[in-house]
Amino acid sequence: MVCRWTVVAVLSFLVVAVSAHEDTHLRASGAKGSGHVVLQSEGTSLSKTSAGVGTSETVQLSRMTRLKMTMHKLLRPLSAAAVITTVALQLSPLPSSMEIKRDQDVKRYDGYPYFSVLAGATQWCLYGSFTSHMTGDRNVLTMVAANSPGVFFGLFYITNFFRFVPAGDVRDSALKRYLSIGAVIMLAELVSCVMLGHGAIFWLGLLGAVGSAQIALSPFKTLPEVMRTSSTRSWPLDLCVWNLIQSLATGGFGLSNDDVWVWAPNLIGVIAAVIQLTLIALFWERKGGPRGTCVKLKASAAC
8 A cells, every 4th residue: 555655656757747847848848849948038928930930929827937936036035944844854853763762672663764754855965966066056055055964863763763673673673774775776866867967867866756656655654554544643733734834935945046956855745744734633432632743653564
């Protein structure tokens, strides 16, 4: 079930991302075939004159284009919001990590969420720094500023988990396997940066975006249990809330900066968070008292 959700989400993301990437590429070229396209600076239309026909037609700008033009004016405040909300999201596993340290026991917690913080932050730092270096776009360094703290938080979470997980526990070997796979992928990315140059930006963005979508969808790992028991106690409320806030802020930044690898996965994050919070509201347990707000990252097998 989890794999199906992940595959459907990733495939949907790829369709949206590739379509948006092609649309951006065509509009950046400003021409198709032998035609000539002129963007009016004070109007809301495009004048297209096709060679050999001698006629011109006016077409309205797409809603997405108008939205991007409006969002670009908010680039700076959205950049700051992306940094703040991303750091807050990266801090959301801290209560469970401190609980492990206090009780010197990993309880039922799994190491995968801690690994995802480190892997996601490292991936976006690499994407942001390399893209800025190759294109000269300093705005994308926002991704580096937002995710640099996540590298240190992730290292703390993982180190703390290894310190108290019992020797021979399946979660210990699983986390080591995640780290090994992550190290191989990172090495391959560094090689691609050297070998492909500017072309590596596409693959770095793709991996970062898929990873972000996976994190946003991670609460759905226990969806069968939620539907069976009509209870969402296995879902961390504050993590779901911060997923929504962070996806809105970072997605808005990606849209204002016209970066499909940033806004596309965050669009998935917004949709996922809305569904998660809707189910939490539907299955709210009032008789048991107020719901705890501490993040509970329960043990779950990675897909």
